[in-house]
Amino acid sequence: xxxxxxxxxxxxxxxxxxxxxxxxxxxxxxxxxxxxxxxxxxxxxxxxxxxxxxxxxxxxxxxxxxxxxxxxxxxxxxxxxxxxxxxxxxxxxxxxxxxxxxxxxxxxxxxxxxxxxxxxxxxxxxxxxxxxxxxxxxxxxxxxxxxxxxxxx
Amino acid sequence: xxxxxxxxxxxxxxxxxxxxxxxxxxxxxxxxxxxxxxxxxxxxxxxxxxxxxxxxxxxxxxxxxxxxxxxxxxxxxxxxxxxxxxxxxxxxxxxxxxxxxxxxxxxxxxxxxxxxxxxxxxxxxxxxxxxxxxxxxxxxxxxxxxxxxxxxx
Numbered sequence: 001x002x003x004x005x006x007x008x009x010x011x012x013x014x015x016x017x018x019x020x021x022x023x024x025x026x027x028x029x030x031x032x033x034x035x036x037x038x039x040x041x042x043x044x045x046x047x048x049x050x051x052x053x054x055x056x057x058x059x060x061x062x063x064x065x066x067x068x069x070x071x072x073x074x075x076x077x078x079x080x081x082x083x084x085x086x087x088x089x090x091x092x093x094x095x096x097x098x099x100x101x102x103x104x105x106x107x108x109x110x111x112x113x114x115x116x117x118x119x120x121x122x123x124x125x126x127x128x129x130x131x132x133x134x135x136x137x138x139x140x141x142x143x144x145x146x147x148x149x150x151x152x153x
Numbered sequence: 154x155x156x157x158x159x160x161x162x163x164x165x166x167x168x169x170x171x172x173x174x175x176x177x178x179x180x181x182x183x184x185x186x187x188x189x190x191x192x193x194x195x196x197x198x199x200x201x202x203x204x205x206x207x208x209x210x211x212x213x214x215x216x217x218x219x220x221x222x223x224x225x226x227x228x229x230x231x232x233x234x235x236x237x238x239x240x241x242x243x244x245x246x247x248x249x250x251x252x253x254x255x256x257x258x259x260x261x262x263x264x265x266x267x268x269x270x271x272x273x274x275x276x277x278x279x280x281x282x283x284x285x286x287x288x289x290x291x292x293x294x295x296x297x298x299x300x301x302x303x304x305x306x
Contacts (some may be wrong), residue, residue: 004157050170054273056245056258058258058278058279058280058299059299059300060213060299060300060304061299061300061301061303061304062301063301064260064278076188092209094254094294096250096251096253096254097249097254098249098250098251098252099249099251100250101247101249101250102254102296103282105209105295105297107217125217125297126211127211127280127282127295127297129256129280129282130239141247142245142256142258142280144258144279144280144297144299145297145299146211146212146213146297146298146299147213147214148213148214148215148216149214150214150215151214151304
């Protein structure tokens with residue numbers, strides 16, 4: 001019985017560990033999709049509030065933007081493009097065993113109108129690094145993306 | 154004396170922890186620069202061997218390349234460009250407290266000759282996610298980069 005109890009406890013600890021890992025992964029995946037929601041809604045304030053204070057966004061075609069003010073200016077520019085739409089889907093989500101560092105990665109597609117009013121579409125991929133904050137929330141530490149489309153000749 | 158001993162032990166544990174964290178960060182930084190060395194030498198075999206078997210490279214202008222064969226084809230194409238040079242410098246290196254997941258991020262500059270033999274220069278930034286392997290080595294899990302330069306109109 002003692003052995004059975006110990007095995008039971010070991011199994012319970014193992015499954016608890018798995019449950020915690022799954023729950024952290026789910027929390028990071030939810031943070032990724034919550035960020036998309038405010039991004040697609042062109043909400044500069046909520047989009048930057050999802051970033052850590054010393055976060056950097058590494059956008060294609062722009063220098064590194066570090067800090068919420070710089071990130072707000074960068075994303076604010078995107079949000080002002082007529083007909084701007086954005087969606088992304090994480091295909092890899094991984095949380096460190098220690099539970100404070102994670103990343104999401106996947107594909108995006110966006111569109112906007114150019115100066116002539118023609119809709120221009122883009123698709124690509126991204127990596128976002130997330131850090132767990134003291135209050136238990138996950139915030140963006142680094143975000144980088146690029147297009148699948150070859151550069152114009 | 155007992156209190157002093159306990160404080161001493163606590164301090165030793167704290168400093169050991171800091172030393173381990175520094176050492177892991179140094180190991181990841183060294184892996185980042187070792188990867189640059191074989192990349193700049195256009196060594197496809199060593200460049201792909203530095204990647205985990207299920208690694209993905211998210212290169213600007215290309216679809217996601219997953220696995221060493223696809224990554225070798227992608228980088229092999231880069232290495233064949235006449236006059237190809239590459240360097241990068243990590244400005245952020247962070248290792249999870251659990252010591253198995255890390256990232257490096259920084260800036261790059263590269264150059265190559267175009268069809269007319271003219272040298273074309275590019276600069277940008279990157280994020281590489283590293284995972285510690287069973288043998289203690291660090292391998293690339295994800296790598297993504299993009300240019301600072303605006304897309305041609």
